[in-house]
Amino acid sequence: MSDMKHLAILIKDLEDQLVVCMRCGMCQAVCPVFAETGREADVARGKLALLDGLVQEMFKDPKGVNDRLMRCLLCGSCSANCPSGVKVLDIFIKARAILTGYMGLHPLKKAIFRGMLVRPEFFNSLMEWGSKLQGIFVKPVDDLLGTSCGRFFSPLGDRHIKALAPVAFHQMVEPMNSRPGASGLKVGFFVGCVIDKVFPGIGEAVLRTMDHHGVGVFLPEDFACCGIPALSSGDTVAFNKLVRYNLQRFTAQPFDFLITACATCTSTIKKLWPLMAQDLDAETQEQVAAMASKTMDVSQFLVDKLGIRQVETQGDEKKVNLTYHDPCHLKKSLGVAAQPRTLLQANPGYRLVEMLEADRCCGMGGSFNLQHYDISAAIGKRKRENIEQSGCEVVATSCPACMLQITDMLSQAGDRIQVKHAIEIYAESLARK
Amino acid sequence: MKALIKEFEGVLGKDNVFQDETDRMTYSYDAAVLDPALPSLVLRPTSSEALGKVVGLCNEYGLPLTVRGAGTNLSGGTIPKAGGVVVLTNALNRIIEINEEDLYAVVEPGVVTAKFAAAVEAKGLFYPPDPGSQAVSTLGGNVAENAGGLRGLRYGVTRDYVMALEFFDVNGEVVKTGARTVKCVTGYNLGGLLVGSEGTLGVFDKITLKLIPMPPARKAMMAIFDDINKASETVAAIIAHRIVPVTLEFMDNFTIRAVEDFSHAGLPVDAAALLLIEVDGHPVQVEEDAEKVESLCRQMGAMSIRVAQDAAERDKVWEARRAALSALSRVKPTTVLEDATVPRSKIPVMIRAIEEIAKEFNLTIGTFGHAGDGNLHPTILTDRRNHEEWERVEKAIDAIFDRALALGGTLSGEHGIGMAKSRFLEKETSRATILYSRRIKAALDPKNILNPGKIIGE
Ligand SMILES: Cc1cc2nc3c(=O)[nH]c(=O)nc-3n(C[C@H](O)[C@H](O)[C@H](O)COP(=O)(O)OP(=O)(O)OC[C@H]3O[C@@H](n4cnc5c(N)ncnc54)[C@H](O)[C@@H]3O)c2cc1C
Ligand code: SF4
Ligand code: SF4
Numbered sequence A: 001m002s003d004m005k006h007l008a009i010l011i012k013d014l015e016d017q018l019v020v021c022m023r024c025g026m027c028q029a030v031c032p033v034f035a036e037t038g039r040e041a042d043v044a045r046g047k048l049a050l051l052d053g054l055v056q057e058m059f060k061d062p063k064g065v066n067d068r069l070m071r072c073l074l075c076g077s078c079s080a081n082c083p084s085g086v087k088v089l090d091i092f093i094k095a096r097a098i099l100t101g102y103m104g105l106h107p108l109k110k111a112i113f114r115g116m117l118v119r120p121e122f123f124n125s126l127m128e129w130g131s132k133l134q135g136i137f138v139k140p141v142d143d144l145l146g147t148s149c150g151r152f153f154s155p156l157g158d159r160h161i162k163a164l165a166p167v168a169f170h171q172m173v174e175p176m177n178s179r180p181g182a183s184g185l186k187v188g189f190f191v192g193c194v195i196d197k198v199f200p201g202i203g204e205a206v207l208r209t210m211d212h213h214g215v216g217v218f219l220p221e222d223f224a225c226c227g228i229p230a231l232s233s234g235d236t237v238a239f240n241k242l243v244r245y246n247l248q249r250f251t252a253q254p255f256d257f258l259i260t261a262c263a264t265c266t267s268t269i270k271k272l273w274p275l276m277a278q279d280l281d282a283e284t285q286e287q288v289a290a291m292a293s294k295t296m297d298v299s300q301f302l303v304d305k306l307g308i309r310q311v312e313t314q315g316d317e318k319k320v321n322l323t324y325h326d327p328c329h330l331k332k333s334l335g336v337a338a339q340p341r342t343l344l345q346a347n348p349g350y351r352l353v354e355m356l357e358a359d360r361c362c363g364m365g366g367s368f369n370l371q372h373y374d375i376s377a378a379i380g381k382r383k384r385e386n387i388e389q390s391g392c393e394v395v396a397t398s399c400p401a402c403m404l405q406i407t408d409m410l411s412q413a414g415d416r417i418q419v420k421h422a423i424e425i426y427a428e429s430l431a432r433k
Numbered sequence B: 001m002k003a004l005i006k007e008f009e010g011v012l013g014k015d016n017v018f019q020d021e022t023d024r025m026t027y028s029y030d031a032a033v034l035d036p037a038l039p040s041l042v043l044r045p046t047s048s049e050a051l052g053k054v055v056g057l058c059n060e061y062g063l064p065l066t067v068r069g070a071g072t073n074l075s076g077g078t079i080p081k082a083g084g085v086v087v088l089t090n091a092l093n094r095i096i097e098i099n100e101e102d103l104y105a106v107v108e109p110g111v112v113t114a115k116f117a118a119a120v121e122a123k124g125l126f127y128p129p130d131p132g133s134q135a136v137s138t139l140g141g142n143v144a145e146n147a148g149g150l151r152g153l154r155y156g157v158t159r160d161y162v163m164a165l166e167f168f169d170v171n172g173e174v175v176k177t178g179a180r181t182v183k184c185v186t187g188y189n190l191g192g193l194l195v196g197s198e199g200t201l202g203v204f205d206k207i208t209l210k211l212i213p214m215p216p217a218r219k220a221m222m223a224i225f226d227d228i229n230k231a232s233e234t235v236a237a238i239i240a241h242r243i244v245p246v247t248l249e250f251m252d253n254f255t256i257r258a259v260e261d262f263s264h265a266g267l268p269v270d271a272a273a274l275l276l277i278e279v280d281g282h283p284v285q286v287e288e289d290a291e292k293v294e295s296l297c298r299q300m301g302a303m304s305i306r307v308a309q310d311a312a313e314r315d316k317v318w319e320a321r322r323a324a325l326s327a328l329s330r331v332k333p334t335t336v337l338e339d340a341t342v343p344r345s346k347i348p349v350m351i352r353a354i355e356e357i358a359k360e361f362n363l364t365i366g367t368f369g370h371a372g373d374g375n376l377h378p379t380i381l382t383d384r385r386n387h388e389e390w391e392r393v394e395k396a397i398d399a400i401f402d403r404a405l406a407l408g409g410t411l412s413g414e415h416g417i418g419m420a421k422s423r424f425l426e427k428e429t430s431r432a433t434i435l436y437s438r439r440i441k442a443a444l445d446p447k448n449i450l451n452p453g454k455i456i457g458e
Helices: A004-018 A032-036 A044-057 A062-069 A077-081 A088-103 A107-118 A122-133 A144-151 A195-199 A199-210 A228-232 A236-250 A263-277 A281-296 A298-305 A328-334 A340-344 A367-371 A373-389 A400-412 A422-432 B002-012 B020-024 B048-061 B115-123 B138-147 B190-194 B228-240 B251-264 B282-297 B313-331 B344-360 B387-406 B424-430 B429-444
Strands: A186-190 A216-219 A257-260 A295-297 A319-323 A350-352 A392-398 A416-422 B041-043 B065-068 B085-088 B093-100 B104-105 B162-168 B174-178 B205-209 B216-224 B247-254 B275-281 B306-307 B334-337 B365-372 B375-382
Touching: A004 A044, A004 A088, A044 A062, A044 B174, A062 A088, A062 B020, A088 A263, A122 A144, A122 B251, A144 B306, A186 A199, A186 A236, A186 B115, A195 A199, A195 A400, A199 A216, A199 A298, A199 A422, A228 A236, A228 A263, A236 A263, A236 A281, A257 A263, A257 A281, A257 A298, A257 B065, A263 A281, A263 A295, A263 A328, A263 A400, A263 B306, A281 A295, A295 A298, A295 B085, A298 A340, A298 A422, A298 B085, A319 A340, A319 A373, A319 B093, A328 B020, A328 B216, A340 A350, A340 A422, A340 B424, A367 A373, A367 B282, A373 A400, A392 A422, A400 A416, B002 B041, B020 B041, B048 B065, B048 B162, B048 B205, B093 B115, B104 B115, B115 B138, B115 B334, B162 B190, B162 B344, B174 B190, B216 B228, B216 B282, B216 B313, B228 B251, B228 B275, B228 B282, B228 B344, B228 B429, B247 B251, B251 B275, B251 B313, B251 B365, B275 B282, B275 B313, B313 B365, B313 B375, B344 B365, B344 B375, B375 B387, B387 B424
Parallel strands: A186 A216, A186 A257, A257 A295, A319 A350, A319 A392, A392 A416, B041 B085, B065 B085
Antiparallel strands: B093 B104, B104 B205, B162 B174, B162 B205, B216 B275, B216 B306, B247 B275, B247 B365, B334 B375, B365 B375
């Protein structure tokens, strides 16, 4: 989305959403970044005010605003708590796209664009030739798998971060398209980059579980990234390409649900694909809507669709204490918090002990962790303390990105606590059977 | 300016001096629906000494200074003078002491109200003032606005809990007033002057707050009325029977419907009004009061009464009240929360007046608020971008003030005067009052640098 026509449409949209913020400041209570820095530019109210300033006064310092917009975990704590119902994340995602697009514009085009905003009567005529400009600013995206995820994985530095798995998930398994078994259901499996490249064991646990319950699986060849790294850095061109690519892969075979074990992928497909699809053609929009409605977290599928329940356990046998971290993209974005806990309690080997602030952001925020490691780590430390104080031996969660951050924090503190995905815990109980 | 910035950087450290325009823009507004103004610098002291030095330096250089806590006030109190300095207190956020023997606490001004209340509660004590913004508001801001809350009827407002203050005068010198004792007549009652002064007379550094024992029992209920008058007469009857509930809240039909749309809490959408009532104290007393309130409500014609049987039901009652502002603010883009307050007995007249004003100016107004205190929040729902409607909104606000004053009321129960209402002040008081206040201000702040333009104009 680097052409002016689209930028202008996005800005108009944005204006209507921006006025909803009444500057009450209640978001200061929940923003993890603000809690560390105390700077108004880091909290939703400040960022919204800056965007409002840009829209009203027409781009005084788009770069400065963009820099501040990037100091955000996109965790959604602010919108979940906002009395006015401001769609903060939608706004931030769109604003990143607009600002990145704008800054990529040639100075002459910038001037035209600015004129287009101040004088809406020119808007329509400009729309026409605006479309002719399409293509000029489109950066080539050669490697769908590489480009987007590269932002996520390149400068890992010397952190205590989980190394890339020696063998990626896509190298371990063959593409598959199995028939529904005893359950009568079939799922598409959206793997996601972090599981593919860092935690292939989670992918295996998913397949093992589906096999155990007689669920058919469609796993296409050359599956790709959901697009969030591109979108969150404002690159809607790469994002749209990835959405199209994924649609093409996953419409190749019929299935009942599209499942993921990555909270971020789930929330991206369910919320951001439709949000950004507004600019795509009607057919693609329909496909996006259909895909979004079929998508769910793996624990949601197992509990809501297969009816898996927690097991009542007898006596006080030897159990391992386990705590659970709610990924923002699952709880705040999609309201899924009960199902992963049910799944964990379906393994009789563990005792679930809740940590304090289980749904407080871990501080990962994708590329936020790379760009603002100090703030990210400070937020992560609080998560680590809560985990440690729960007295657990294992911490489970439902998002591999959170797992990266939590692993980093625990290992820096020298804690001997294992980090696992909820589906891995559940799959362990199947192995015992 | 350059030399001055160097000096500030020396006192505060480079990281705590924000010069960038983009950063400064985020300190140009607060929760009031007013135009923003850009400060020339934003400073974030991390110690008392630094705060005092900053105040002294601003005075020396004649720089207008606006202190900012959480920036949640609704009257423009933290919108700086263009080109002035904003001083943040959110790095001064230590609870210095909670004294369980003498029942007081000493805090820095940037401590968040709800965090303080929780720390106090953890020791079995109680700090009652609970403004709706308490999850983020600072105690310094509460004292400077004399903030109220839902418990004002029985427990009073912030002023009633300020035992002592240490504040910086305009030269950055420490002034002390009050004591940690229940009684104190040492010197002028400067605290009385400073509480509610909105940063115009001094900058709070250490605040000593009174604590009370936590009441052991409480009971909440919801009374439903088919007639607004019956509801407001019930308020008067409860007080006349010498029962002082902790909380006695009112919601009109528009607000009830908005809340129900928003939270589906099972509120009666065709009720004309609701009263939400809570009594507290010793268990026996609570039972007795609750029964009395219940039978009074019936006598006064309540259609039905729901008494909360347990903590969960009690939470439900208050959830409905807490949702009021959220629910209303979702109806239209701009929410103007007014605060006119009248003597309790005039509540029925005032509610009718607000309805008339809504009709006259063809506006949407939902009314809820602290009926027990006579403090209503008529909330105008509008879209500021619609200039024609906005003009009607401004006229309606004037009309609300006029009616409140005519009923012997006041411009603001708890949201402060700031810039939003300073031009109405003379209407309620007198020319002489303004001049008297300005003389005090001129004597204490000769260069007029402390939050200039607030309360008494310029
Ligand atoms: C959703 C919402 C609900 C609200 N509910 C209530 C309510 O129920 N009751 C109520 O009374 N108010 C309410 N308010 C208004 C507001 O929250 C209160 O006025 C609160 O006390 C302001 O605190 P603050 O920390 O945000 O102060 P700010 O807004 O930052 O500052 C308020 C004033 O205090 C001055 N000030 C701040 N710190 C100092 C200091 N250290 N020394 C000197 N001056 C200082 C500032 O200069 C300014 O004039 C509400 C506001 C919102 C947005
Ligand atoms: S984003 Fe929501 S919570 Fe934050 S200031 Fe705006 S309205 Fe208030
Ligand atoms: S999304 Fe999270 S980090 Fe970003 S402003 Fe909202 S609460 Fe803060």
